[in-house]
Amino acid sequence: MAAPSETARSVHADAAAASASVSPFRQTLGKLLRDPLALIGLLVVTLLVIGAVFAPLIAPQDPYDLAQLDIMDGRLAPGSQSMTGMIYLLGTDDQGRDLFSAILFGLRTSLLVGIASAAIALAIGASVGLFSAYAGGRTDAFLMRIVDIQLSFPAILIALIFLAILGQGVDKIILALVVTQWAYYARTVRGSALVERKRAYVDAARSMALPDRRILFRHILPNCLPPLIVVATMRVAYAIMLEATLSFLGIGLPVTEPSLGLLVSNGYEYLLSGDYWISFYPGLALLVLIVSINLIGDSLRDILNPRREG
Amino acid sequence: MADPVLSVQDLTTSFRVDGQWRSVVRDVSFDIGPQETVAVVGESGSGKSVTAMSIMRLLPPGNARSTGRIEFEGEDLLAGPLEQMQAIRGNRIGMIFQEPMTSLNPVLKIGSQITEVLRQHRGLDGAEAEAEAVRLLDRVRIPSAAARLGEYPMNFSGGMRQRVVIAIALACAPRLLIADEPTTALDVTIQAQILELIKTLQEEEGMSVLFITHDMGVVAEISDRTVVMYRGEVVEKATTEAIFREARHPYSRALLSAVPQLGAMAGQDRPLRFPRVDMATGEIAPPPPTADTVRVNEPPVLKVDNLVTRFPVRKGILRRVVGRIHAVEDISFELRQGETLSLVGESGCGKSTTGRSLIRLEEPSGGTVGMDGHDVRGAGHSELTKIRRDVQMIFQDPFESLNPRIRIGEAIAEPMIVHGLVSRREAPARVADLLERVGLSGEMMQRFPHEFSGGQRQRICIARALALEPKLIVADESVSALDVSVKAQVINLMLDLQERYGLGYLFISHDMAVVERISHRVAVMYLGEIVEIGPRAAVFETPQHPYTRKLIAAVPVADPSRRRRRVVAGDEIRSPYRPADYVAPKRLYREVGEGHFVQIHESEAAA
Numbered sequence: 022m023a024a025p026s027e028t029a030r031s032v033h034a035d036a037a038a039a040s041a042s043v044s045p046f047r048q049t050l051g052k053l054l055r056d057p058l059a060l061i062g063l064l065v066v067t068l069l070v071i072g073a074v075f076a077p078l079i080a081p082q083d084p085y086d087l088a089q090l091d092i093m094d095g096r097l098a099p100g101s102q103s104m105t106g107m108i109y110l111l112g113t114d115d116q117g118r119d120l121f122s123a124i125l126f127g128l129r130t131s132l133l134v135g136i137a138s139a140a141i142a143l144a145i146g147a148s149v150g151l152f153s154a155y156a157g158g159r160t161d162a163f164l165m166r167i168v169d170i171q172l173s174f175p176a177i178l179i180a181l182i183f184l185a186i187l188g189q190g191v192d193k194i195i196l197a198l199v200v201t202q203w204a205y206y207a208r209t210v211r212g213s214a215l216v217e218r219k220r221a222y223v224d225a226a227r228s229m230a231l232p233d234r235r236i237l238f239r240h241i242l243p244n245c246l247p248p249l250i251v252v253a254t255m256r257v258a259y260a261i262m263l264e265a266t267l268s269f270l271g272i273g274l275p276v277t278e279p280s281l282g283l284l285v286s287n288g289y290e291y292l293l294s295g296d297y298w299i300s301f302y303p304g305l306a307l308l309v310l311i312v313s314i315n316l317i318g319d320s321l322r323d324i325l326n327p328r329r330e331g
Numbered sequence: 332m333a334d335p336v337l338s339v340q341d342l343t344t345s346f347r348v349d350g351q352w353r354s355v356v357r358d359v360s361f362d363i364g365p366q367e368t369v370a371v372v373g374e375s376g377s378g379k380s381v382t383a384m385s386i387m388r389l390l391p392p393g394n395a396r397s398t399g400r401i402e403f404e405g406e407d408l409l410a411g412p413l414e415q416m417q418a419i420r421g422n423r424i425g426m427i428f429q430e431p432m433t434s435l436n437p438v439l440k441i442g443s444q445i446t447e448v449l450r451q452h453r454g455l456d457g458a459e460a461e462a463e464a465v466r467l468l469d470r471v472r473i474p475s476a477a478a479r480l481g482e483y484p485m486n487f488s489g490g491m492r493q494r495v496v497i498a499i500a501l502a503c504a505p506r507l508l509i510a511d512e513p514t515t516a517l518d519v520t521i522q523a524q525i526l527e528l529i530k531t532l533q534e535e536e537g538m539s540v541l542f543i544t545h546d547m548g549v550v551a552e553i554s555d556r557t558v559v560m561y562r563g564e565v566v567e568k569a570t571t572e573a574i575f576r577e578a579r580h581p582y583s584r585a586l587l588s589a590v591p592q593l594g595a596m597a598g599q600d601r602p603l604r605f606p607r608v609d610m611a612t613g614e615i616a617p618p619p620p621t622a623d624t625v626r627v628n629e630p631p632v633l634k635v636d637n638l639v640t641r642f643p644v645r646k647g648i649l650r651r652v653v654g655r656i657h658a659v660e661d662i663s664f665e666l667r668q669g670e671t672l673s674l675v676g677e678s679g680c681g682k683s684t685t686g687r688s689l690i691r692l693e694e695p696s697g698g699t700v701g702m703d704g705h706d707v708r709g710a711g712h713s714e715l716t717k718i719r720r721d722v723q724m725i726f727q728d729p730f731e732s733l734n735p736r737i738r739i740g741e742a743i744a745e746p747m748i749v750h751g752l753v754s755r756r757e758a759p760a761r762v763a764d765l766l767e768r769v770g771l772s773g774e775m776m777q778r779f780p781h782e783f784s785g786g787q788r789q790r791i792c793i794a795r796a797l798a799l800e801p802k803l804i805v806a807d808e809s810v811s812a813l814d815v816s817v818k819a820q821v822i823n824l825m826l827d828l829q830e831r832y833g834l835g836y837l838f839i840s841h842d843m844a845v846v847e848r849i850s851h852r853v854a855v856m857y858l859g860e861i862v863e864i865g866p867r868a869a870v871f872e873t874p875q876h877p878y879t880r881k882l883i884a885a886v887p888v889a890d891p892s893r894r895r896r897r898v899v900a901g902d903e904i905r906s907p908y909r910p911a912d913y914v915a916p917k918r919l920y921r922e923v924g925e926g927h928f929v930q931i932h933e934s935e936a937a938a
Contacts, residue, residue, distance in 0.1 A: 044779070045736055221732035225792070228690055229746040229799065230719035239745075243736045 052324045062316030073128040080122035090117045112298040130280040135261035138198035146206025154214035168204040176201040189275045198260050209252045213245040247325035254318035258311045281307045335362035336539045342399040344385045356563045368540040370554035374814035378563040379543050388416045422452045425500030429512040435484040442480030448502045467498040490521035509541045518677040523885040547590040548887030559583045571891045589819035591844035593886045605819035624669035631665040639697035640688045657907045658684040660859035671836040673846040676856035682839045686805045723796035727808035729788035733780040740776025743795045765794040786817035803835040843886045855879045858907045865927030875929040
């Protein structure tokens with residue numbers, strides 16, 4: 022133990038002893054709320070998630086219900102009034118669909134696809150990474166070569182091939198996104214699990230004859246969480262973006278379930294004729310969502326990085 | 332006294348923690364005279380290192396500030412600008428640190444690291460600097476100095492690296508050398524070499540030395556005067572003889588009584604607790620004697636026969652085995668219930684691997700391990716689980732061996748619940764009981780490991796080990812990372828628990844003095860082999876093997892009146908690496924006393 026770190030440690034221990042017993046999760050949350058940028062990100066994301074979840078209650082119109090749409094209201098500018106007296110806050114698309122409502126419902130699909138695919142990919146990737154690190158040797162080498170191969174193809178290419186085979190649908194796009202994403206989690210978890218595995222508390226657990234599964238998931242995994250959380254936040258944003266790209270290209274989701282990407286794509290052909298809002302507002306919603314998630318991710322990365330511990 | 336070389340007056344250093352200034356060192360004053368060695372001694376957090384860093388002004392200016400006066404040859408070091416300090420640092424004051432690997436740059440050759448200093452501070456260049464570098468390496472007794480200039484730090488052993496660091500510190504013939512725990516990371520025989528070297532160099536160069544250490548043995552060995560620090564303050568300063576003869580402050584007394592002294596156990600036939608010191612009055616209460624815990628009439632709980640553990644070293648594309656590390660080579664011993672057997676030796680001697688092999692944390696390559704009648708090497712999954720319940724380990728670093736994300740109550744309860752000893756509902760009561768047995772309180776259950784000090788964490792680890800009601804505890808350097816006074820408390824606790832539960836201990840340590848205190852029997856290991864094993868008194872009082880003698884001779888004696896000039900052999904610790912086709916010779920042992928065996932030297936064996 023070098024002298025300066027010894028001092029730092031004792032000063033730190035004093036400071037820690039003064040504060041009450043706080044779990045690492047709460048400490049992180051506390052620090053996150055003290056970072057103004059992260060706070061903004063968190064607020065915006067919360068707002069958007071609430072909007073998406075309660076879309077059927079908030080939205081003035083059900084964009085899927087064709088009976089409510091009037092083709093005569095097509096391509097109205099933001100703020101226009103409909104025949105029935107309803108005000109289109111963000112204008113309408115070519116079908117006469119209220120864009121504000123469509124964005125709320127689109128957010129629903131985008132968030133669902135992003136979060137679900139990230140969660141499934143995380144579960145698969147983390148398990149593979151943990152197992153790979155714990156098993157070591159040939160198993161580890163074999164699994165990591167698969168990860169290498171997977172990562173050497175561009176994500177969009179793999180997703181394209183998959184969707185071309187499977188066809189359209191929310192479940193299919195989630196599957197395609199999981200396939201393109203799990204490898205990132207696997208590699209991240211394996212890296213930190215390799216470090217954790219060599220630490221004395223794992224030896225201690227083994228010497229107490231705890232089952233391997235317990236050591237893996239209860240002891241090693243929680244200590245690999247910090248980098249995993251950071252990767253996961255960034256990956257959610259990436260998955261949403263990838264889904265938008267695929268939908269924009271017309272191979273993601275069916276037109277009946279418009280996500281943000283599909284809405285952008287719908288308005289694309291009218292951009293040059295001056296009806297900018299059909300593409301612009303869904304695009305803006307996408308941008309705000311992704312930037313906000315990334316703000317949280319950035320802040321988490323700084324907080325959870327042990328080297329920045331002062 | 333002549334004018335002091337360094338005079339520290341009312342030094343106070345504060346750090347900024349979470350926006351608040353906390354003083355870490357308060358009103359420290361002391362002088363160092365010409366050619367004098369002053370030791371600053373204290374435990375971790377006492378501020379001894381911060382004092383040294385403050386003198387050198389090495390603390391980060393934004394987060395630390397020092398007030399007071401530090402006079403070096405009449406110049407106030409705290410007053411001038413940092414640039415002025417730059418001219419003094421490494422020039423008129425040399426400094427050596429604890430970790431010789433990190434104070435050398437791993438990607439630069441040794442030669443260029445020395446010549447860099449010579450160029451910078453003394454304006455030497457080219458051949459001149461090189462010749463001077465060779466001379467410096469000669470001064471610190473590095474053999475074939477000229478040839479080693481072109482080598483990198485990784486080619487040097489720990490002791491040799493520390494010599495290089497000292498050579499760099501000496502490059503500008505400093506008036507004062509500040510040594511911050513320079514021997515703490517080194518093995519005891521290497522430590523003896525470095526201490527001897529510093530003493531010799533001090534005489535040759537006529538410099539003063541500020542020696543910072545936690546080890547009272549080293550203090551007694553090297554210093555003229557001693558400053559005792561406690562929680563950032565100087566509690567006592569006097570000549571080293573006076574401190575050791577009649578320390579006045581209760582803390583100094585506590586520190587001294589907690590120092591295990593090699594040879595203090597002569598005439599004792601059982602382990603001995605450390606005396607307890609009342610921190611208010613400084614009175615020393617004699618320790619209660621330990622009971623006889625060894626169950627001589629029962630069969631031994633652990634029986635190790637011809638255990639071998641080797642690690643293959645692979646090279647090339649085909650990963651062929653080109654050699655092996657013979658970490659444990661053909662060792663045999665027994666351990667009874669209630670008995671403490673210590674494995675001692677220097678780093679790389681295989682003592683930790685032996686402990687880990689017993690419960691197959693490392694897979695042994697040969698031999699048998701019998702644990703309470705079970706064959707450990709042949710055990711299947713469920714049998715191994717049973718064996719691991721009976722043998723618990725306590726590790727060296729209490730900061731590492733507890734999972735930082737699990738509350739300690741849960742950490743202690745987990746093995747009991749997993750093995751079905753208690754139900755989830757009964758667990759808290761049992762955990763509280765265990766915590767109280769190791770001297771903590773049940774209310775601490777809800778806390779996380781980072782909220783405890785090192786000594787407390789080691790107690791938690793002991794509580795967790797006790798949770799499974801083991802028969803044997805393997806303590807792998809369990810007290811080595813602890814401060815002296817905490818170390819004494821933890822050892823006392825271990826002795827209490829042995830009396831209470833009849834535990835057997837396999838105590839793995841490099842610290843001869845602690846081993847003498849705690850053991851019933853001792854095994855000395857060297858290069859993976861046991862060179863001598865026997866009752867504690869026999870091994871320490873009549874050591875037979877040359878390596879045992881060398882090891883005992885190298886331990887610093889915590890008594891300045893017995894200070895002596897030692898002839899220290901300059902040899903290195905050898906590596907247990909062997910080529911793949913190496914066949915280990917069969918070792919023979921001679922019984923020199925009752926239960927006292929010594930390995931027969933190769934030359935004798937051949938005859």
